Amino acid sequence: xxxxxxxxxxxxxxxxxxxxxxxxxxxxxxxxxxxxxxxxxxxxxxxxxxxxxxxxxxxxxxxxxxxxxxxxxxxxxxxxxxxxxxxxxxxxxxxxxxxxxxxxxxxxxxxxxxxxxxxxxxxxxxxxxxxxxxxxxxxxxxxxxxxxxxxxxxxxxxxxxxxxxxxxxxxxxxxxxxxxxxxxxxxxxxxxxxxxxxxxxxxxxxxxxxxxxxxxxxxxxxxxxxxxxxxxxxxxxxxxxx
Amino acid sequence: xxxxxxxxxxxxxxxxxxxxxxxxxxxxxxxxxxxxxxxxxxxxxxxxxxxxxxxxxxxxxxxxxxxxxxxxxxxxxxxxxxxxxxxxxxxxxxxxxxxxxxxxxxxxxxxxxxxxxxxxxxxxxxxxxxxxxxxxxxxxxxxxxxxxxxxxxxxxxxxxxxxxxxxxxxxxxxxxxxxxxxxxxxxxxxxxxxxxxxxxxxxxxxxxxxxx
Numbered sequence: 167x168x169x170x171x172x173x174x175x176x177x178x179x180x181x182x183x184x185x186x187x188x189x190x191x192x193x194x195x196x197x198x199x200x201x202x203x204x205x206x207x208x209x210x211x212x213x214x215x216x217x218x219x220x221x222x223x224x225x226x227x228x229x230x231x232x233x234x235x236x237x238x239x240x241x242x243x244x245x246x247x248x249x250x251x252x253x254x255x256x257x258x259x260x261x262x263x264x265x266x267x268x269x270x271x272x273x274x275x276x277x278x279x280x281x282x283x284x285x286x287x288x289x290x291x292x293x294x295x296x297x298x299x300x301x302x303x304x305x306x307x308x309x310x311x312x313x314x315x316x317x318x319x320x321x322x323x324x325x326x327x328x329x330x331x332x333x334x335x336x337x338x339x340x341x342x343x344x345x346x347x348x349x350x351x352x353x354x355x356x357x358x359x360x361x362x363x364x365x366x367x368x369x370x371x372x373x374x375x376x377x378x379x380x381x382x383x384x385x386x387x388x389x390x391x392x393x394x395x396x397x398x399x400x401x402x403x404x405x406x407x408x
Numbered sequence: 409x410x411x412x413x414x415x416x417x418x419x420x421x422x423x424x425x426x427x428x429x430x431x432x433x434x435x436x437x438x439x440x441x442x443x444x445x446x447x448x449x450x451x452x453x454x455x456x457x458x459x460x461x462x463x464x465x466x467x468x469x470x471x472x473x474x475x476x477x478x479x480x481x482x483x484x485x486x487x488x489x490x491x492x493x494x495x496x497x498x499x500x501x502x503x504x505x506x507x508x509x510x511x512x513x514x515x516x517x518x519x520x521x522x523x524x525x526x527x528x529x530x531x532x533x534x535x536x537x538x539x540x541x542x543x544x545x546x547x548x549x550x551x552x553x554x555x556x557x558x559x560x561x562x563x564x565x566x567x568x569x570x571x572x573x574x575x576x577x578x579x580x581x582x583x584x585x586x587x588x589x590x591x592x593x594x595x596x597x598x599x600x601x602x603x604x605x606x607x608x609x610x611x612x613x614x615x616x617x618x619x620x
Contacts, residue, residue, distance in 0.1 A: 167480045235555050235599035237562035239573055240592035243580040247588070323470030330566060331580075340472055344486075344567065353480065356473030363470060 170350035171357070180354075185338070191362060193334035197325045198366070200253075201260035202318060208261070209268030209313070217276025217306070218298045226273050230266035238263050238324050246331045256328035263324055264317040271313015275306030307378045315370050322363040326355075336362065409586030420575075424594055427571025430564070431557040432602070434493045438500025439550065445501065446508025447534065456509065463502040471495060471563050492564040499560070500553045507549025511542030544617065547610035551603050558599045562591075572598075 174180060181187050216222045238259050245255035279302050287301040303310070326337030339355025342348070413420065449456040469477075478484070478491045515538050523537040565573025575591030611618075 231552075231555065231603075232596075232600075234552075235559050235596050235603075237559045237573065237576070237592060237595050239562045239565060239570075240576045240588055240595065243576045243588050244585055244592065247580065247583060247585040323472070326470060326472045327563075327566070337472070340476060341566070349486070352476045356470070356476040359470045360473045364465075 167349065167353070171353045174350040174354045175357075187358065190334055190336050190338055191358070194322070194325055194336045194359075194362060195366075197253075197256055197260060197328055197333075197335055198318065198321050200257050201264055201321050201325075202314075204257065204261040205264035205268055205317060205321075206314075209265045209317075210272055210310070213269045213272025213310075213313075214276055214298060214303060217273045218294070218302060220277075223273065223277070226269055230270045233262060233266045236262065239327055239330070242327055242331060251332050253333070255331060256325070256333060259327075260321050260325060264321050267313045267317040267320065269313075271316070272306065272310050275309030275313075276302050278309060279305040304379055305382065307374075308382055311370070311374045311378065315367060315374075318370060319363055319367055322366055323359065326359055409589065412584070412586050413590055420572075420590060420594055423572050423574060423591075424598060427558070427561050427573075427595065428598055428602075430489060430492055430569070430571050431496065431561045431598075432554065434496035435500050435550070435554050435557050438497045438553065439504055441497070442501045442504035442508050443539075446505050446512060449505065449509045450512050459505060463505050466498060467502040471499070471560055472566065474498070475564065475567055487568045489564075489569045492561065492567070492569050496557050496560060500557060503553045503556070504549050507546060507553075508542075511545035511549070512538060514545050515541045540614070543610060543614050547606055551606050554602050554606060555599045558595065558602060562595065 179186075183189070213226070216226045241262060242255055242259035245258050249255055276298075283301060283305065284297060287297045292300065325335050326340055328335045329337030329341040336355050336359045339351050339358070343350075343352030343355060445459060449459045474495045475491055476486075478494055479486045479488065482491065482494060484490050519537065519541060520533070523533045528537060561571045562573030562576060564570035565577050570577075572591045572595045575587050575594075579585065579587030579591065
């Protein structure tokens with residue numbers, strides 16, 4: 167089986183044209199990027215507001231967990247039958263998939279900020295929105311980024327199902343390989359998705375290094391210990407769906 | 409949709425049963441494997457880092473990819489349900505190892521020391537003191553694992569074994585949205601009921617948490 171895979175991957179025809187690997191990777195990244203943009207636009211503000219005010223926390227955790235139980239494949243097929251084929255259905259399904267970890271990560275991150283720090287900011291005369299944007303969000307960055315990485319990972323992995331509704335992306339190879347009983351092609355598709363997921367995650371780790379304040383990274387261990395109990399239920403939600 | 413449901417109750421029930429079986433057997437096996445692994449991880453820092461790293465990596469493998477690769481590694485047929493169950497077991501272990509470590513670390517140090525002072529040997533202390541004490545955190549991890557597993561089973565439908573996921577494929581190819589909606593709703597109900605049952609088990613098995 168492995169020789170067939172190597173043969174598939176080293177056949178130059180598989181790397182050219184509209185069904186070539188580079189094009190499929192770009193399509194895959196396009197679905198991922200669009201879905202993440204929409205999901206970030208929903209998950210970050212809602213998570214930050216609920217985390218800051220402390221109101222509706224139970225609802226947010228409940229909604230996040232409920233959405234996680236939604237099977238992406240079912241959601242995707244419903245949207246396709248409702249809206250017709252096209253880019254919208256997979257983007258919608260993938261956005262729904264990405265919102266829970268973002269929401270949970272942002273909410274848990276903001277809640278886990280040391281109340282003494284928030285009090286100090288308030289005592290210094292900061293307005294509420296300043297506290298949120300200048301104190302809470304920067305302090306919550308490690309957990310927010312945990313949510314972003316977990317969401318992106320799921321979206322990259324699940325974007326394969328776009329191929330099930332006549333779109334492109336790396337899922338094309340898996341679905342076509344299955345239909346044609348071309349095992350090498352399926353395996354190549356699966357391998358490429360896994361590699362892409364890992365590469366994208368590494369890029370995000372790099373971005374995280376740049377964005378997260380070094381002060382937070384140093385005291386990471388003690389912070390985690392101090393806040394773990396309070397945020398456990400919320401933090402546990404920052405995991406994978408499909 | 410209702411008419412279809414009335415004609416197909418048998419199908420929905422048998423697929424739901426299959427779905428639960430495919431989703432929960434891996435959770436049980438994964439749990440049994442995760443407890444000793446998590447215990448090992450609490451023994452030494454180096455071991456913990458290695459275990460977290462390895463399972464973090466495994467967790468990043470997409471489900472569809474894992475489903476395709478496993479038959480090659482296991483030597484099974486591509487359409488064999490074992491592949492799906494093995495994949496779900498792997499994800500469960502990856503998810504639960506962290507919970508087990510968290511759970512065991514949540515046992516107060518005084519309690520552990522008191523048990524030792526009372527003459528509990530390590531193995532017995534683990535099963536009769538540390539494990540029961542960590543049930544609340546373990547249940548939190550199990551709930552996430554079970555719900556994720558139930559929603560993941562549907563992906564197997566792309567490879568012909570997916571419980572309620574089969575309704576998605578069938579409805580899609582016949583252009584019948586009702587069938588898919590029923591599949592999604594049934595899948596949600598399974599997840600909610602399983603979640604509630606786990607909460608109940610957690611409460612029943614920790615009566616001391618409710619004693620004033």
